[in-house]
Amino acid sequence: MVEAMSWEAARRVAAANARPLGAVPVPLPEALGCRLAGPLRALVPVPGVDVSAMDGYAVAGAGPWRLAGRVLAGGAAYPGELADGEAVEIATGAPVPAGAKAVLPYELAEAGAGLVDGPAEAGRHIRRRGEDIPEGAAVLGAGAEVTPVVLGLAAALGHDDLLVRPRPGVLVLVTGDEVVHRGLPAPGRVRDAIGPFLPGLVAWAGGRIADTLHLPDGPEPLRAALAAPGAEVVVVCGASSKGPADHLRAVLAGLGAEVLVDGVAVRPGHPQALFRLPGGPLVAGLPGNPFAALGAALTLLVPVLRRLAGTPAARESGALAGPVRAHPRDTRLVPVRRSARGAVPVGHDRPGSLWGAALADALAVVPPGWDGEQVELIELP
Numbered sequence: 065m066v067e068a069m070s071w072e073a074a075r076r077v078a079a080a081n082a083r084p085l086g087a088v089p090v091p092l093p094e095a096l097g098c099r100l101a102g103p104l105r106a107l108v109p110v111p112g113v114d115v116s117a118m119d120g121y122a123v124a125g126a127g128p129w130r131l132a133g134r135v136l137a138g139g140a141a142y143p144g145e146l147a148d149g150e151a152v153e154i155a156t157g158a159p160v161p162a163g164a165k166a167v168l169p170y171e172l173a174e175a176g177a178g179l180v181d182g183p184a185e186a187g188r189h190i191r192r193r194g195e196d197i198p199e200g201a202a203v204l205g206a207g208a209e210v211t212p213v214v215l216g217l218a219a220a221l222g223h224d225d226l227l228v229r230p231r232p233g234v235l236v237l238v239t240g241d242e243v244v245h246r247g248l249p250a251p252g253r254v255r256d257a258i259g260p261f262l263p264g265l266v267a268w269a270g271g272r273i274a275d276t277l278h279l280p281d282g283p284e285p286l287r288a289a290l291a292a293p294g295a296e297v298v299v300v301c302g303a304s305s306k307g308p309a310d311h312l313r314a315v316l317a318g319l320g321a322e323v324l325v326d327g328v329a330v331r332p333g334h335p336q337a338l339f340r341l342p343g344g345p346l347v348a349g350l351p352g353n354p355f356a357a358l359g360a361a362l363t364l365l366v367p368v369l370r371r372l373a374g375t376p377a378a379r380e381s382g383a384l385a386g387p388v389r390a391h392p393r394d395t396r397l398v399p400v401r402r403s404a405r406g407a408v409p410v411g412h413d414r415p416g417s418l419w420g421a422a423l424a425d426a427l428a429v430v431p432p433g434w435d436g437e438q439v440e441l442i443e444l445p
């Protein structure tokens with residue numbers, strides 16, 4: 065019998081067997097949530113030219129000034145240079161005419177009969193070219209997450225596309241003749257509780273669902289789906305254990321897959337496994353029990369997706385505030401809610417039910433034989 069790998073080792077093996085995907089340029093909206101593959105540079109300075117920071121009058125020399133025209137943002141620039149003693153009415157964001165020394169806001173101006181006067185200190189209310197962001201500046205480094213704000217910044221700097229690590233594609237295979245996908249399950253049937261949580265979990269970990277297939281039990285449908293997955297990662301739900309309908313290992317062996325993890329010393333989630341198909345795609349086998357599948361997804365799938373997408377792994381620890389019995393050989397994944405007193409176990413943590421995980425905001429990682437206070441906390445999506 066193959067000995068189950070420790071939970072820590074399984075997570076390490078998962079990350080170590082995934083290589084960040086090559087950089088690709090993608091249109092701004094699609095880059096949301098990805099990681100930059102190189103520095104984000106300013107293709108243009110901000111502002112692009114010297115512009116007014118206020119609505120008012122651009123003035124040259126000493127006042128009072130004679131009104132010589134008007135410039136609006138997006139309109140024609142003032143032709144030529146403003147001579148001493150001249151002013152133009154100007155809008156916020158409009159290019160300041162050459163020769164202007166300051167902008168006098170309307171609130172400070174006395175205007176009438178073609179003249180304007182007021183206090184205009186040299187340089188006031190003019191935003192100089194490149195003052196906010198100089199042209200060519202590297203404003204964010206490789207690996208930064210593309211957040212909604214980064215999309216705005218990238219657009220301001222002239223980008224239509226961003227060079228990012230693409231989201232790895234995930235093919236989901238939900239197996240089991242007893243599994244149904246709509247309505248009330250008849251006696252002997254069970255609603256699929258894993259397929260519905262995978263899209264959110266996969267997106268949260270930096271991936272995207274390429275396709276979801278519901279397969280009947282039997283080796284053939286699995287073999288057909290795994291022979292040409294068309295995705296960087298395949299997730300198989302169920303068929304991970306040793307029952308008569310659990311064909312995953314035999315099918316993968318027939319396809320020449322390499323076994324990376326075969327069983328993990330963790331509760332729940334013992335029968336989880338990780339394989340590499342010839343040609344590169346990784347296959348994560350999640351147990352059919354839904355909470356076991358969630359724990360396995362956080363152990364094997366999330367580290368794989370984070371690594372492929374170039375997302376650094378976040379580590380968090382905290383004190384357990386509540387009684388938890390460690391297991392002598394296996395790591396336990398315990399649903400907890402973080403609070404000021406520490407991480408409080410929420411109960412309802414049977415492998416077949418997501419109740420506890422739905423009440424929780426993290427899973428506490430309780431190593432075998434543990435009797436301390438601090439534990440690692442893995443965030444739930």
Ligand SMILES: Nc1nc2c(c(=O)[nH]1)N[C@H]1C(S)=C(S)[C@@H](COP(=O)(O)OP(=O)(O)OC[C@H]3O[C@@H](n4cnc5c(N)ncnc54)[C@H](O)[C@@H]3O)O[C@H]1N2
Pocket residue numbers: 238239240242243254255256257258259301302303304305306307310333334335350351352353354356415
């Ligand atoms: N002889 C052994 N039997 C079992 C072992 C073992 O080591 N030796 N491990 C047990 C553990 S632990 C788990 S977990 C399960 C894993 O089973 P499989 O991954 O093979 O999955 P199934 O047998 O198909 O289903 C198990 C259970 O989960 C329900 N299920 C399946 N898919 C879904 C789904 N998408 N949504 C909700 N529920 C699902 C299924 O109806 C079964 O009740 O094996 C134990 N047995």
Ligand code: MOO
Pocket residue numbers: 330331332333334335351353356357415416
């Ligand atoms: O460990 Mo199974 O994966 O608990 O129910």
